[in-house]
Amino acid sequence: MIRALYIGRFQPYHNGHHYVINQIAQEADELIIGIGSAQMSHEPADPFTAGERVLMITGALQDLHKPLYVIPLEDINRNVLWVSHVRAMTPPFHRIYSGNPLVIRLFHEAGIEVLSPAMYERATLSGTKIRDLIACDKPWEDFVPPAVVRVIQEIDGISRIRALNQDDGDCPGR
Template structure:
């Protein structure tokens, strides 16, 4: 039995979509923790250009990149947007507490990529496993924009995500989002 530094490592993000830097983070988390808890942000049911995939779809996309053994070590909590840091931190802590035990050693895994990563400092009671920039600091925003243009930039995605994205392109929801993106893009000219 492997002795892990943590019982649970929490990985907070929107994962819209799940790319290679996310995959590397989870692989590192699985080396240091018995379980990885994905705190899936923006988990409300409305889709938009920034959040095209529902939380359950993101779960499917993420899990498709891992072995059955690793899948058994991954949990998810769904964090809706509350637009208030104090309420959001409380919500994340409550959700994590609902899938852990009182004496578990909980840590937070992440990487300070820019000012949007400030939330990593909002959980001082969780030990931080800070990572250096992974895979050339991949950002999901340009990957989503390319996706709406019909491109899947496969060099930035693990195989399970590529397959998920390809299948999602055959969906009416994708066509509606793509049309919305094109309309928005035209209005910015």
């Protein structure tokens, strides 16, 4: 039995994350999704709370048909201790999937198997790009699973993102 860990900020959870998680699900029997920087919210780069991100992820993955654990992980700002922190906050896992060089290094040094999944359409599927589209009142819904659209609408996330970015001046015509 293989229990795998995948960590991301998921600000918001998007189709790139969804693709990677579905690839991981083909190799693992159980999945742990770690919501990184869980303490962050209501900021331009981190507009959603950990609880809102849990709703996005669990809604998007409701048809996964595998045991799924979604665990908020707060930053501790001490890299040397971070793997121990993650281990303390999650069910035991056998491997981690990450494309983040620091995460790869830290878990490798801790003796944990690390696999780097191929990113899916990274040029268009990034949280930054999706947040920018929302802030600039441009179509964004096709870049996230339908469950994420519903959560963002339910929590009035569109107006939150626009309010958090109202002074950045990066949107033409605004």
